Amino acid sequence: MKSNRIILLLAAILFVHAANAQDMYTINTSVKKPIAPTMWGLFFEDINRSGDGGVYAELIKNRSFDFPDAFMGWGVQPSRGDYARNDIFQVINQSADYPNDPKYLQVNIAKAGNYLLVNEGFGGIAVKKNSVYVFTILYRVTVPGISITAEILNASNQVVGSAEITSLKTGEGWQSATANITVSDTTADGKMVVRFNGAGKMDIDRLSLFPIDTWQKRPGGLRADLVQKLADMQPGFLRFPGGCIVEGESIESRYQWKKTIGPLEERKLNSNQWSSGGASGKAMPDYFQSYGLGFLEYFQLCEDLQCEPLPILNCGLSCQFGAGEVVSVNEIDPYVQDALDLVEFANGDEHTKWGAKRAALGHPGKFNLKMIGIGNENWGPQYMERLRLFTKAIKSRYPSIQLITSTGYSPNPQFHYMDSVLRKEKVDIIDEHYYQTPKWFFMNAGKYDHSDRQGPKIFLGEYACHSVRIGNTGNKNTQLCALAEAAFMTGLERNSDIVTMAAYAPLFAHVTDWQWTPNLIWFDNDTSYNTPSYYVQQLFALNRGTHSVELSLDNKPVAGQDSVWACAATDERNGEMIIKIVNASATAKNKQVNLGNIKAKKTATVTVLASSDPSAANSIESPSVVEPRTSDITINGKKLAIGLAPYSFTVIKIKTTK
Numbered sequence: 317m318k319s320n321r322i323i324l325l326l327a328a329i330l331f332v333h334a335a336n337a338q339d340m341y342t343i344n345t346s347v348k349k350p351i352a353p354t355m356w357g358l359f360f361e362d363i364n365r366s367g368d369g370g371v372y373a374e375l376i377k378n379r380s381f382d383f384p385d386a387f388m389g390w391g392v393q394p395s396r397g398d399y400a401r402n403d404i405f406q407v408i409n410q411s412a413d414y415p416n417d418p419k420y421l422q423v424n425i426a427k428a429g430n431y432l433l434v435n436e437g438f439g440g441i442a443v444k445k446n447s448v449y450v451f452t453i454l455y456r457v458t459v460p461g462i463s464i465t466a467e468i469l470n471a472s473n474q475v476v477g478s479a480e481i482t483s484l485k486t487g488e489g490w491q492s493a494t495a496n497i498t499v500s501d502t503t504a505d506g507k508m509v510v511r512f513n514g515a516g517k518m519d520i521d522r523l524s525l526f527p528i529d530t531w532q533k534r535p536g537g538l539r540a541d542l543v544q545k546l547a548d549m550q551p552g553f554l555r556f557p558g559g560c561i562v563e564g565e566s567i568e569s570r571y572q573w574k575k576t577i578g579p580l581e582e583r584k585l586n587s588n589q590w591s592s593g594g595a596s597g598k599a600m601p602d603y604f605q606s607y608g609l610g611f612l613e614y615f616q617l618c619e620d621l622q623c624e625p626l627p628i629l630n631c632g633l634s635c636q637f638g639a640g641e642v643v644s645v646n647e648i649d650p651y652v653q654d655a656l657d658l659v660e661f662a663n664g665d666e667h668t669k670w671g672a673k674r675a676a677l678g679h680p681g682k683f684n685l686k687m688i689g690i691g692n693e694n695w696g697p698q699y700m701e702r703l704r705l706f707t708k709a710i711k712s713r714y715p716s717i718q719l720i721t722s723t724g725y726s727p728n729p730q731f732h733y734m735d736s737v738l739r740k741e742k743v744d745i746i747d748e749h750y751y752q753t754p755k756w757f758f759m760n761a762g763k764y765d766h767s768d769r770q771g772p773k774i775f776l777g778e779y780a781c782h783s784v785r786i787g788n789t790g791n792k793n794t795q796l797c798a799l800a801e802a803a804f805m806t807g808l809e810r811n812s813d814i815v816t817m818a819a820y821a822p823l824f825a826h827v828t829d830w831q832w833t834p835n836l837i838w839f840d841n842d843t844s845y846n847t848p849s850y851y852v853q854q855l856f857a858l859n860r861g862t863h864s865v866e867l868s869l870d871n872k873p874v875a876g877q878d879s880v881w882a883c884a885a886t887d888e889r890n891g892e893m894i895i896k897i898v899n900a901s902a903t904a905k906n907k908q909v910n911l912g913n914i915k916a917k918k919t920a921t922v923t924v925l926a927s928s929d930p931s932a933a934n935s936i937e938s939p940s941v942v943e944p945r946t947s948d949i950t951i952n953g954k955k956l957a958i959g960l961a962p963y964s965f966t967v968i969k970i971k972t973t974k
């Protein structure tokens with residue numbers, strides 16, 4: 317975020333003409349509601365190449381030869397059509413003995429020659445000049461004599477970095493060797509070549525390449541630039557692993573957290589249900605879940621981001637948009653047990669079975685899990701029947717764990733059925749999903765103003781403004797969409813006594829490999845950009861406050877009068893008053909806020925996200941078309957005059973004294 321502390325700019329924006337009475341907002345700090353620390357969070361799902369090929373920093377596609385086509389992503393020399401290839405490179409399938417890691421590559425060289433493997437990466441391999449990349453091979457030598465050279469090539473097939481692995485151990489079972497490769501030139505579209513020198517025989521179970529500079533420098537970790545964007549949002553929670561992927565297109569392919577922990581070779585490759593194309597219709601047959609980013613990495617990430625983990629678990633239903641398979645209630649116990657075991661994995665001490673596993677994986681400390689979602693987007697009596705079984709088991713063992721319950725995917729008849737049943741059952745938290753048009757978001761900013769204050773808390777588990785309509789490939793992350801979300805969020809903040817969590821969805825998308833649009837952060841193999849929606853989310857999270865207070869116009873919430881939406885919060889930790897205002901019209905506006913009994917210090921900051929063009933959007937080529945700007949303002953007296961730019965979201969932070 318740019319911080320232009322230029323008072324001149326401010327003068328253009330603020331403290332313009334005096335406003336008339338209709339433009340006078342009043343703050344009343346005696347009406348206050350706590351804002352949960354979890355309020356603004358994140359939703360992660362491996363959709364749009366968010367995980368494999370995205371934030372999980374592995375650069376090699378099909379690194380373990382476990383894709384259904386074992387050579388997918390790999391070129392070989394001799395080539396695939398060459399009969400000699402089968403003598404030299406053979407894929408051995410031992411799925412009966414090793415179901416989680418069924419395949420490996422056998423390399424059998426009788427006569428030294430020019431034999432090699434080439435990996436194309438995820439649409440190319442991007443490397444940066446002077447950066448270091450860690451090549452790893454998991455191997456077993458049966459006849460010594462082969463040495464290996466790993467090379468990184470640029471788009472013109474020039475070698476920009478290489479390392480030799482000469483000291484391979486013989487006859488000692490599976491071994492791992494690594495080498496650091498320093499790259500001499502930047503390339504966005506490179507590849508990796510593994511050359512086999514000499515003659516001999518060896519088996520290879522994994523070939524891997526990671527940047528050394530991952531997030532927190534963890535070996536085999538996450539892309540630092542992308543995680544930094546999450547850290548910059550200071551999220552309150554991280555929902556994981558989805559999304560529809562929780563349910564799977566079939567029960568068989570559902571997400572099972574126990575299959576995502578431990579050594580990589582024990583994490584069985586799974587299909588990715590988004591490989592069939594989703595909204596974009598672009599099938600990606602090479603899109604799988606390696607689970608390199610699994611549940612331990614997820615909990616660690618929450619720890620890094622200092623946010624609450626919010627795992628969502630399968631409840632015995634596969635995706636209800638698809639086949640909607642339903643696990644018989646007679647066979648639901650293992651699903652419920654998975655939930656109980658996850659709590660123990662996160663919170664159990666080292667004497668418990670799953671707490672001991674966590675410790676053995678290198679994390680003796682507990683993760684202090686406080687909530688779990690039962691089902692992602694599920695609905696109907698079949699959901700309720702299973703939810704009750706989960707609830708009974710979890711609450712009797714872990715009464716303090718809060719359960720998130722689903723209302724389905726949209727405010728439709730199923731939603732209303734679920735909402736009424738869940739309220740009768742007095743559930744903890746109801747998860748609502750809204751993928752709607754700008755108009756819907758503007759119109760629904762008052763949605764919770766008259767909700768039951770005694771009922772369950774509300775979690776906006778997934779929402780995003782779709783510029784055209786849900787499922788349309790022309791949806792863009794426009795400034796208008798960001799403003800519609802901001803307007804809606806003013807209503808969430810105003811109702812912070814019942815709305816305790818909210819997350820935009822989805823979080824990430826690869827600019828060429830996506831199945832869903834819009835998304836919060838777009839990236840390619842090398843770089844990324846923030847959308848206007850990202851900045852709205854960030855501005856709310858960084859300016860969360862501890863209590864929402866009343867901001868009104870004629871005793872009514874500011875929710876669309878004169879195309880303005882607004883809310884106010886205090887931060888009792890550091891004595892601040894925070895006002896957030898959306899102007900969704902093409903004209904600049906002058907408003908005033910009566911600060912009442914607030915004792916404001918002279919200087920405040922104002923951050924503005926504005927564009928004269930409501931369809932403006934950022935892109936990889938132009939990442940800064942819409943960006944927030946911050947400046948200082950001086951406050952004189954009790955009436956704060958505010959000039960609102962056309963199509964803008966403005967956050968004013970006022971320091972107060974007692």
Ligand code: AHR
Binds near residue numbers: 778832
């Ligand atoms: O966020 C994309 C998808 O939208 C999620 O996977 C699903 O829960 C919802 O329908």
